[in-house]
Amino acid sequence: MSSTSTPGLESYRRAAIIGGGVIGVSWAALFLARGLDVVISDPRPDIEDLVRTGLDGIAPTLAELGLPTDGLADGLSFEADLATAVAGVDVVQENGPERLDLKQRIWRTVEQAAPAHALLTTSTSSIPATAIAEGMAQPERLIVGHPFNPPHLVPLVEVVPGERTSPEVVEQARAFYTALGKQPQVLRKEIPGFVANRLQAALFRECVHLVSQGVVTEQELDEVVTASIGLRWAVAGPFRTFHLGGGPGGLPQFIEHLGRGMEAGLWPALGSPSFDDTTVALLTEEAREAFGEGEDDIDRLAAARDRAQIALMRALGETPQAA
Amino acid sequence: MSSTSTPGLESYRRAAIIGGGVIGVSWAALFLARGLDVVISDPRPDIEDLVRTGLDGIAPTLAELGLPTDGLADGLSFEADLATAVAGVDVVQENGPERLDLKQRIWRTVEQAAPAHALLTTSTSSIPATAIAEGMAQPERLIVGHPFNPPHLVPLVEVVPGERTSPEVVEQARAFYTALGKQPQVLRKEIPGFVANRLQAALFRECVHLVSQGVVTEQELDEVVTASIGLRWAVAGPFRTFHLGGGPGGLPQFIEHLGRGMEAGLWPALGSPSFDDTTVALLTEEAREAFGEGEDDIDRLAAARDRAQIALMRALGETPQAA
Numbered sequence: 001m002s003s004t005s006t007p008g009l010e011s012y013r014r015a016a017i018i019g020g021g022v023i024g025v026s027w028a029a030l031f032l033a034r035g036l037d038v039v040i041s042d043p044r045p046d047i048e049d050l051v052r053t054g055l056d057g058i059a060p061t062l063a064e065l066g067l068p069t070d071g072l073a074d075g076l077s078f079e080a081d082l083a084t085a086v087a088g089v090d091v092v093q094e095n096g097p098e099r100l101d102l103k104q105r106i107w108r109t110v111e112q113a114a115p116a117h118a119l120l121t122t123s124t125s126s127i128p129a130t131a132i133a134e135g136m137a138q139p140e141r142l143i144v145g146h147p148f149n150p151p152h153l154v155p156l157v158e159v160v161p162g163e164r165t166s167p168e169v170v171e172q173a174r175a176f177y178t179a180l181g182k183q184p185q186v187l188r189k190e191i192p193g194f195v196a197n198r199l200q201a202a203l204f205r206e207c208v209h210l211v212s213q214g215v216v217t218e219q220e221l222d223e224v225v226t227a228s229i230g231l232r233w234a235v236a237g238p239f240r241t242f243h244l245g246g247g248p249g250g251l252p253q254f255i256e257h258l259g260r261g262m263e264a265g266l267w268p269a270l271g272s273p274s275f276d277d278t279t280v281a282l283l284t285e286e287a288r289e290a291f292g293e294g295e296d297d298i299d300r301l302a303a304a305r306d307r308a309q310i311a312l313m314r315a316l317g318e319t320p321q322a323a
Numbered sequence: 324m325s326s327t328s329t330p331g332l333e334s335y336r337r338a339a340i341i342g343g344g345v346i347g348v349s350w351a352a353l354f355l356a357r358g359l360d361v362v363i364s365d366p367r368p369d370i371e372d373l374v375r376t377g378l379d380g381i382a383p384t385l386a387e388l389g390l391p392t393d394g395l396a397d398g399l400s401f402e403a404d405l406a407t408a409v410a411g412v413d414v415v416q417e418n419g420p421e422r423l424d425l426k427q428r429i430w431r432t433v434e435q436a437a438p439a440h441a442l443l444t445t446s447t448s449s450i451p452a453t454a455i456a457e458g459m460a461q462p463e464r465l466i467v468g469h470p471f472n473p474p475h476l477v478p479l480v481e482v483v484p485g486e487r488t489s490p491e492v493v494e495q496a497r498a499f500y501t502a503l504g505k506q507p508q509v510l511r512k513e514i515p516g517f518v519a520n521r522l523q524a525a526l527f528r529e530c531v532h533l534v535s536q537g538v539v540t541e542q543e544l545d546e547v548v549t550a551s552i553g554l555r556w557a558v559a560g561p562f563r564t565f566h567l568g569g570g571p572g573g574l575p576q577f578i579e580h581l582g583r584g585m586e587a588g589l590w591p592a593l594g595s596p597s598f599d600d601t602t603v604a605l606l607t608e609e610a611r612e613a614f615g616e617g618e619d620d621i622d623r624l625a626a627a628r629d630r631a632q633i634a635l636m637r638a639l640g641e642t643p644q645a646a
Contacts (some may be wrong), residue, residue, distance in 0.1 A: 126584075149568055193546045193589045227508070237548040275578055
């Protein structure tokens with residue numbers, strides 16, 4: 001597994017994954033399946049067990065995706081010392097805690113110890129590259145590569161340059177994630193939460209409102225979504241959907257006929273719930289009823305979801321090509 | 324096509340479709356394919372041409388769904404007079420203009436002229452059954468059956484009883500739409516916009532914000548959605564997604580670790596755009612760039628979307644069973 005011929009990845013032989021949590025392990029699994037050697041840098045004493053157990057859990061999904069999994073962990077190693085870990089790598093994907101001070105410290109070390117050609121990316125979901133790079137000597141090298149969980153399965157990677165990130169690094173990041181089989185989307189501006197999590201937050205706020213108002217249960221709301229907007233948005237995003245639903249005049253006609261009604265009637269009526277004790281108790285109780293409560297239930301439901309996800313990606317012709 | 328053996332539809336021989344617009348034609352196509360005779364009641368002089376052209380456009384999609392389309396229009400007839408149209412039918416699906424006074428007038432006529440056993444449903448997306456039924460002698464008979472456009476393709480039908488709708492009618496409506504191959508969801512309370520359109524409005528508001536702020540273009544935003552949350556929500560709704568993404572503690576753990584951050588950080592930061600001239604001009608321009616501007620483009624894109632939709636439903640095992 002240590003040599004690869006995946007187009008676009010010829011110059012990537014070795015990757016450092018900083019932080020071996022859920023996101024880090026998922027990236028590691030994908031990098032390994034794509035033929036890169038991977039060194040994990042994480043100070044936890046039990047990190048090797050955690051990562052190997054995580055890889056075992058992910059391997060069947062990689063196989064379903066058509067990626068090679070024999071000897072998946074052959075190229076895997078561990079190095080707690082950050083500077084040692086990133087020496088000699090071609091790409092660094094950092095998945096540390098979402099704390100600015102920690103990330104700034106990590107990246108000051110990494111930029112000094114990593115080779116000058118290495119692509120430097122952070123998985124952060126909430127901290128702009130501009131802020132993280134403030135303490136760096138070469139802030140133009142750092143870029144956000146924010147995956148949608150789990151990175152080995154969901155196609156999207158939000159590529160978010162900081163104010164000082166160089167255009168070359170933007171293109172390098174886009175090409176790297178594309179070669180990995182992902183669908184990178186470069187954002188034009190930094191904004192808190194980036195795009196996907198903001199959209200998710202907007203929809204989820206109304207979900208919490210509708211359940212807390214007793215209009216539907218969690219399970220019923222989920223079924224509404226999978227039977228309508230989810231199914232739609234898997235094949236056509238919101239703008240395309242409304243463009244095609246607006247009649248012969250497309251989106252402008254939609255805005256005139258329905259969008260203005262939405263602005264006047266629905267937007268002001270949307271809920272503003274909060275996670276107070278009553279709401280959390282209700283959400284917890286309904287989650288128990290809908291999904292069970294054991295860790296086994298979660299593993300089983302997650303596996304079923306991932307199988308359905310892959311069937312859907314296959315139907316849409318979106319499974320990644322095997323190396 | 325005038326006799327049917329579709330399980331659950333044995334007692335439905337004849338349907339009245341009131342209003343032959345886009346929604347009415349789509350319902351008519353589905354009812355006909357399921358073996359019902361359909362009478363369209365619409366005062367427009369050119370209604371017959373409109374409906375027949377519409378049916379021709381829908382037939383290939385029905386065939387893709389595995390439904391019979393030979394002689395699809397054999398059971399189709401037209402009757403502008405409302406009372407005459409609904410005499411002798413087993414179900415009425417009303418798709419008139421979204422105006423309370425018009426709907427009240429329609430339903431006062433229909434309840435007097437339709438047989439006592441007929442199921443009485445309105446496709447309204449915005450007017451509660453309670454309000455429409457105010458002028459009816461038997462308000463317990465009326466129920467909302469709100470489809471997600473287009474009804475012949477998207478599974479969801481929101482079944483929304485009014486305050487006085489009888490439990491028997493709720494069950495009758497649920498069984499009817501299920502037998503048609505749809506996925507009805509009965510709401511527990513009337514609320515403006517029901518569930519799917521409220522969720523859609525919540526997400527779309529943030530879409531308009533992000534595009535108007537220049538974070539992404541319409542096309543880029545659509546690609547973010549199809550590559551992440553759309554793909555996810557086609558197989559697992561928002562609550563299930565967060566339950567499975569929350570770690571071993573499920574949704575309660577998600578709320579503690581990420582939900583509270585969402586409430587504190589993202590919910591207050593979501594945008595409040597409006598369809599002012601600048602925004603509409605930008606949305607129009609970007610729609611033109613992304614989707615073209617002719618009606619032909621829309622037909623072509625809609626057909627491609629519907630094919631993808633069906634491929635996806637097949638992958639999920641959700642295409643309706645043929646009669």
